[in-house]
Amino acid sequence: MRAPARSRPARRSRRDRPPVGLAVAALTAAASTVGLATTSADPLPSVDLIVNGAFDSFPWIWTCDSNVLPSHIPHDHYVTGFPTAESNARCSQRVRVRPNSTYTLNATVRGPYAFVGVTGEAGENASAWSGRSSWNSLSLQVTTGPDTTRLTVHFHGWYEQPAYDMGRISFIGPGYQPSPCGEPDSPSPTATGGSATPSPSPTCQRTYIP
Known part of the structure; x- marks a missing residue:
């Protein structure tokens, strides 16, 4: 009795197979996409956005009422506000920020009714x-x-x-x-089209107060 004949598997047509070059190109594109996704997700560093936050250098940067004066004690840098009936002795500085981001303000103060605060374009x-x-x-x-790019940091008395x-x-x-002048350095694209890097400002130098 003869064994039943085995059926041969059908040969796959070359038309069913992707060309070798196309397959390699697809894998290369996928790898490139993963690399781009990783680069674009890199967060910005956390930095202090205030210029002259220790009140020890020029340019002064801060916008202050006339009744706010720097200390004249050598090597002891701070400012003193003298509120009046018309003025709360306010100083402010505008900083560039990123949308949908959290920032922390820290201040060292002395005296009654010393206020610090932050206000923004979108009601912050x-x-x-x-x-x-x-x-x-x-x-x-x-x-x-989501659309905020500037905040104003301020302090005052009452x-x-x-x-x-x-x-x-x-x-x-x-x-x-x-930058030392107060306006953050503008990001500029690198020659390779990668992540942005700050452009230094050559026109402003800080002079420290003794």
Whole structure:
């Protein structure tokens, strides 16, 4: 009795197979896509966006009322605000930020009614205050909206109240290191089209106060 004949598997037509070059190109494109995705997800570094936050250098940068004066004590840098009935002795500085990002403001203050705060283009508003007569620290956080690119950091006293002192203030979060002139360096694309890098400003130099 003869064994049943085995059926041979059908040969695959060359038309069913992708060309070798096309397969290699597809794999290369996939690898390139993964690399691009990894590069674009790299976060910006966390930096201090305030210029002259220790009040020890020129250019001064801060925009202040006329009743805010720097300390004249050598090697002891801070500013003193003298509020009046018409002025709360305010100083402010505008910083460039990233949308949908969280920033932390830290300040060292002294005196009654010493306020620090942040306001923004999309209604961002955060503030803190202290009434202690000795040096102490204030801290707050603010998160930017989806279209916010600028925030204003400010500090002040309160109308007709005693003088206050501001010793140091910082505003830390993702961004580019600001130039000595106060406006953050503009990102410029690299020659290879990769991630942006800051462009230094050659026209402004900081002079430190002794």
